[in-house]
Amino acid sequence: MQTWRTGTRLPLAVDALARDASDPAVERLRTAFGGDPVAVEERLVGEPPRRARRLRFASGGELLLQDGVVAAVTFHVVPAPGVSRGLDVTAWLGATDDTLDALHAAVGTRRGFGGLGTPYFVLDEAYARCDYQDRRGWKEPGNLRAIVVSLEQPGRDSQPDADFCTVCVDLLVRGPGDVMDVDATVAALATAVADGRLRADPSRVPLADLLPLAASGLVDRVEAQQTCATCGTVLCLTLPRGADPTLVRTSLDGARRRPMEPLPPVEAWGDADRIAAARDAMRYVDHEPGAWFLVEERGALFLDARYVVSTMADDSALVRLDEDELAAYRDEGHDYLSTLARRIHDRGPHREGSEFRDRDLYRGPEARRLRDEVSAAIRDHTWIASQRRR
Ligand SMILES: [Zn+2]
Numbered sequence: 001m002q003t004w005r006t007g008t009r010l011p012l013a014v015d016a017l018a019r020d021a022s023d024p025a026v027e028r029l030r031t032a033f034g035g036d037p038v039a040v041e042e043r044l045v046g047e048p049p050r051r052a053r054r055l056r057f058a059s060g061g062e063l064l065l066q067d068g069v070v071a072a073v074t075f076h077v078v079p080a081p082g083v084s085r086g087l088d089v090t091a092w093l094g095a096t097d098d099t100l101d102a103l104h105a106a107v108g109t110r111r112g113f114g115g116l117g118t119p120y121f122v123l124d125e126a127y128a129r130c131d132y133q134d135r136r137g138w139k140e141p142g143n144l145r146a147i148v149v150s151l152e153q154p155g156r157d158s159q160p161d162a163d164f165c166t167v168c169v170d171l172l173v174r175g176p177g178d179v180m181d182v183d184a185t186v187a188a189l190a191t192a193v194a195d196g197r198l199r200a201d202p203s204r205v206p207l208a209d210l211l212p213l214a215a216s217g218l219v220d221r222v223e224a225q226q227t228c229a230t231c232g233t234v235l236c237l238t239l240p241r242g243a244d245p246t247l248v249r250t251s252l253d254g255a256r257r258r259p260m261e262p263l264p265p266v267e268a269w270g271d272a273d274r275i276a277a278a279r280d281a282m283r284y285v286d287h288e289p290g291a292w293f294l295v296e297e298r299g300a301l302f303l304d305a306r307y308v309v310s311t312m313a314d315d316s317a318l319v320r321l322d323e324d325e326l327a328a329y330r331d332e333g334h335d336y337l338s339t340l341a342r343r344i345h346d347r348g349p350h351r352e353g354s355e356f357r358d359r360d361l362y363r364g365p366e367a368r369r370l371r372d373e374v375s376a377a378i379r380d381h382t383w384i385a386s387q388r389r390r
Contacts, residue, residue, distance in 0.1 A: 003108030004123055008093040010107070013073035013149040014126045020068050029073065033061030039082045045163045047172060047180040047247040052163035056080055060087030064160050071160035072150040089147060100130060100138035114155025115232060115252065129154045158233055158251045167197050168228035168235060172247050182245050186210060189226060189237065198226040198235070201255070202372035203379050205263065207237075209274070214239040216269035225255050263379065282373040286334060292341040295377045301326065302361070304374050305341035307348050317349040317360040318370055 004010045012032050015025040037055035045052045053065040060083060062074040074080075075087045077098065090098055095106035100119050104111055110122045114129065119138060121128045129148045130138065137143030150160050163169065171192055173184035190207045192198040200206065204225045205213060213222045221240040228235065234255035236248045250258075266278040282297040293304040301321045308314045319340075321329060328336045349356040349363070357363070361370050 003106065004093075004121070007108070008106060010093065010123060010128060010149065013075075013128075014123050016063075016070045016073060017126055017149070017151055019070050021065060021070070026063070026070055029061075029063070030057075033057035033063075034059040037063075041164070043164070043169065044174070044178060045169055045172075046249050047245065049178065050163075052160075054164055056083050058083065058085065060085050064163065066160060066163065071163075072148055072152075074149075074161065075147045076145075077147075078145045089144065097141040098144035099141050100132075102141075103130065103144075112154075114153070118154050120154045123149070126151055127153050129159070156251060156253050158249055158254060159231070162228075162231040162233045162249065165228060165231040165233065167230040168192075168233055168249075171198075171235070180245060180247060182239070183211070185237065185247065189224075189235065193226055197229055199229060201225040201227065201234075202375040204260065206376075209270075210237065210239060212269050212271070212274070213263065214241070216264070217241065218264045218268055219261050221259075221261060222263075223258065223260075225258075227252070227255075260379075282377045284377045286337070287378075288334070288338055288341070291345075292337060293374065293378055294337055295374055297373070301329070302370075302374075303337060303340060303344075305344040307345040307350075309348065309350050315350070316362065317344055317356055318362045318374065319344065319356060319359050320361065 009032065012029045016023070016029045019026050034057050038058045039056040041054045043052055044050070050067050053068075055063040055065075060076040060079060062076060062080065063070060064072040064074070075089050075092060076083065077086045077089050079086045090096070090102075093103060093106045095102045100111075104121070107121045107123075107128070111119060112122065113119055119130045119132075121130075126149055129150070131145045131148065132138045133143040133145055148159070148161055152159055171185065171188045173181045173188055175181035175184070186207055189198060193200045193207065205222050207224045207226070210222055210224050213219055219241070221238055223236055223238040225234050225236050227233070232252070233249050234252055236246075236250060236255060236258060238246045238248070240246075266275050270278065280298065282295050282302075285294040285296050285301065287293040291306055295302050295304065303319050303321060304316050305319065306314055306316045325340060344356050347354045347356055349360040351357070361367065
């Protein structure tokens with residue numbers, strides 16, 4: 001039952017969403033929050049920029065506007081910086097306490113879990129995200145930090161309050177006229193990747209290759225993607241040919257849906273050092289769609305084979321071909337690798353007693369590096385495949 005409409009004060013927040021600041025619905029919410037804000041902050045976000053404005057009220061309420069329109073309403077239970085109190089959210093929702101079950105009983109609507117297990121409630125077209133101190137905190141009273149109401153679904157859409165992430169927003173460097181300074185932004189992003197504030201997506205262009213690739217004129221657009229370790233936003237820096245560069249902030253889902261151009265071989269655009277580095281790097285050799293990839297690194301061959309973990313999940317194993325397997329591959333070629341991949345699939349490396357369990361390098365200490373390198377080798381192969389199709 002939708003008790004949130006009648007039994008809570010959440011409609012005040014939901015009705016203000018997507019309205020501009022002068023709308024009566026926004027006026028009502030401001031009045032409920034106590035009139036004038038005690039702190040107002042404004043910043044430019046992304047490129048082309050939007051203007052994000054954050055109004056904090058003495059009651060613990062907060063409004064976030066994007067280009068003058070309400071994008072999120074936050075109930076801070078733990079006082080936000082610069083505000084002395086938090087909002088009594090149990091009173092606002094008529095809940096017995098701030099555990100997820102108690103809030104659920106008060107709201108009376110469907111709940112879901114977004115990325116990183118963040119719980120939320122569905123309020124018609126809107127979502128109320130519940131930020132707890134830690135993942136298990138929702139079972140014990142006193143752990144709720146804030147409730148954020150917006151039209152963006154947690155886990156699927158980029159969250160408006162990420163516009164004020166203190167880690168990733170200011171990595172975009174602006175020059176004269178507030179226009180993005182691409183060279184300085186690339187440098188700032190690279191520093192943040194190096195110190196772990198951002199994580200680069202290895203299946204996309206490395207930041208260091210972005211400018212040389214754009215300068216080569218061989219591609220219509222190049223894009224590097226890196227994810228903020230703090231807010232989970234993916235920063236997509238795109239250099240299109242003959243158009244202004246952009247920096248789009250999106251969710252993991254949104255980033256995956258963005259087009260990926262095939263890349264020309266490094267010899268066509270890289271300098272001598274970059275070409276030498278590519279020679280030592282892992283490279284694509286062969287593949288069978290949906291089943292396996294064969295890559296080579298300094299003379300050794302590795303098979304990346306997909307296998308099914310359960311009806312809900314699959315994974316892949318990375319196995320270095322031993323002497324017998326190399327001999328069989330020399331004799332039988334591509335077909336032998338399909339047979340071997342089938343055996344890995346049947347003898348799932350996730351199972352105790354599988355002979356591939358110990359051989360699976362994705363279970364070893366270098367798993368992260370190897371996954372990144374295989375991704376990069378496959379990414380470079382995409383261009384080769386597209387050239388063959390032409
Ligand atoms: Zn961030």
